[in-house]
Amino acid sequence: MSIAFQPDLVENFFAVDVAAFTAGLAKLDEQIDSHEVPTRDSRYLALLDLLDQNRAACRRLEAEIGGSEVTLRETQRRFQEAISPWFQQSWMMNHALTKPQGYAGDYQMLTTIYEREAKSTGLGGLLDLFFLQTELGRAVPARKDALQDFLNSEFAAREGEIAVLDVACGPCREFADGVAVPPGRSVQVTFVDYDEDSLAYAQESLPESNDTLGFHFVRYNALRMQAPARFIGEHGKFDIVYSVGLCDYLNDRQLIAMLRGWRGMLRDDGVLYVAFKDMNCYDKTDYQWLVDWFFLERDEEDCRQLFVDAGYAPGEIAMQRDETGIIMNFSARQTPARRIDAPHDAVPRSAADSVQESQTQRLPK
Ligand SMILES: C[S@@+](CC[C@H](N)C(=O)[O-])C[C@H]1O[C@@H](n2cnc3c(N)ncnc32)[C@H](O)[C@@H]1O
Structure with missing residues (x-):
């Protein structure tokens, strides 16, 4: 795939895949009270579906843009900004992105993972629960x-x-x-x-x-x-x-x-x-x-x-x-x-x- 095609690939990713992901997040956010203690209910399963689709889209784009590290990092940054209204509601996602101690795996993050409990409520709490059950979680x-x-x-x-x-x-x-x-x-x-x-x-x-x-x-x-x-x-x-x-x-x-x-x-x-x-x-x-x-x-x-x-x-x-x-x-x-x-x-x-x-x-x- 030639470099000249990359902007189209990236724009298409944002126009189609990221738009679908953020629309799904917004819909879920409307269904969940921001003070609600998260449980692995049907809304959590809906979130997992969204995350699965998103993961597949990210992997596809990564394969398509190939070895261009700069394009990849820039695209990831732009993607993180696009999802931030929902992801910053999650203590774990926000901590791993903003890195208050300078790196994601600090003692607070590790302690939260060891406690195995969501720190946030609402949609953020569901994202915490997801993080805890990821492979590295x-x-x-x-x-x-x-x-x-x-x-x-x-x-x-x-x-x-x-x-x-x-x-x-x-x-x-x-x-x-x-x-x-x-x-x-x-x-x-x-x-x-x-x-x-x-x-x-x-x-x-x-x-x-x-x-x-x-x-x-x-x-x-x-x-x-x-x-x-x-x-x-x-x-x-x-x-x-x-x-x-x-x-x-x-x-x-x-x-x-x-x-x-x-x-x-x-x-x-x-x-x-x-x-x-x-x-x-x-x-x-x-x-x-x-x-x-x-x-x-x-x-x-x-x-x-x-x-x-x-x-x-x-x-x-x-x-x-x-x-x-x-x-x-x-x-x-x-x-x-x-x-x-x-x-x-x-x-x-x-x-x-x-x-x-x-x-x-x-x-x-
Ligand atoms: C992922 S945590 C692991 C903590 C702990 N060993 C555990 O498994 O729970 C990594 C730790 O390495 C520390 N660290 C990172 N770079 C370091 C360095 N150059 N010297 C000493 N500690 C460092 C961080 O402050 C952090 O506490």
């Missing part, structure tokens, strides 16, 4: 559940004092929902995030530290862990390093250096646990058209290759999916005989230079 809680299982089994398998690092911790919901520390163990968790509001929220919502479970909150730019010497100097090494919900936003170069850095932060017998979304297991259309939520697209092989490029042996890497099958939870165990010493020394200067300066702020709970 279901995968995010399942990812957290899988992480709880992983932590529980690691704590049970280890002895004595266990040092844990959570990179890009957000609301730290896995600990708020309960992780068991078996008798005889003492777990110290260092939570790292760059968003101070997120850390303050987590600190407020988690229980007080006690003899067996201690929490420490550190404001730090995770990208600086590509060269981890400073962090290790301040906080030591860890038995368990995990990061869930960050890696889908990082490019390959950043990730390879981060995986190397995290490896250097592990004690002997330590384990790294990292979650990725499988691009083949969810449809990105709703996240990119209805709101502005983009992830780097990777499949299992792509992720395994990142670990290998970071110096992990293929045999060290295990992967288990969450209940939805969308999330790939990779774990890589430190095997001392194969360990590569001082991996942070191997970070290319250019990668380290690209990392933004940030302050380290330790906030003991």
Whole structure:
């Protein structure tokens, strides 16, 4: 399809598909009291039908305009403006589009997804309910559940004092929902995030530290862990390093250096646990058209290759999916005989230079 045809395709999309979608939204809006608490009733089903038709139209247009990223982004922006009178009624849609913390997946959004309840009323509430049952709306809680299982089994398998690092911790919901520390163990968790509001929220919502479970909150730019010497100097090494919900936003170069850095932060017998979304297991259309939520697209092989490029042996890497099958939870165990010493020394200067300066702020709970 030639570039010259694109304006017609786009105009036709707005004149026909978007017009039908917005007319349907307006009609539904008239049928729903703005204070009504949403339920999955016949109007919700009507909304799902509309969204299905819209998704098909967006995918069709995307295929037709091909690889022109600029045209695509401009069209998505225009589309988001066209649907805004209805979509801004939804707390979740509005939050994911306006990004008050600078990105869609902030601690408030994650907490709302974990709560699994609509925040808005009226049509906005129905859109919240829809968001919660999308593929990623279901995968995010399942990812957290899988992480709880992983932590529980690691704590049970280890002895004595266990040092844990959570990179890009957000609301730290896995600990708020309960992780068991078996008798005889003492777990110290260092939570790292760059968003101070997120850390303050987590600190407020988690229980007080006690003899067996201690929490420490550190404001730090995770990208600086590509060269981890400073962090290790301040906080030591860890038995368990995990990061869930960050890696889908990082490019390959950043990730390879981060995986190397995290490896250097592990004690002997330590384990790294990292979650990725499988691009083949969810449809990105709703996240990119209805709101502005983009992830780097990777499949299992792509992720395994990142670990290998970071110096992990293929045999060290295990992967288990969450209940939805969308999330790939990779774990890589430190095997001392194969360990590569001082991996942070191997970070290319250019990668380290690209990392933004940030302050380290330790906030003991
Ligand atoms: C999608 S949330 C995941 C939160 C949490 N791990 C969870 O699964 O519920 C991503 C988190 O990464 C944090 N973040 C983004 N970039 C960061 C960076 N460079 N350094 C530290 N944290 C970062 C955000 O503030 C946000 O809390």
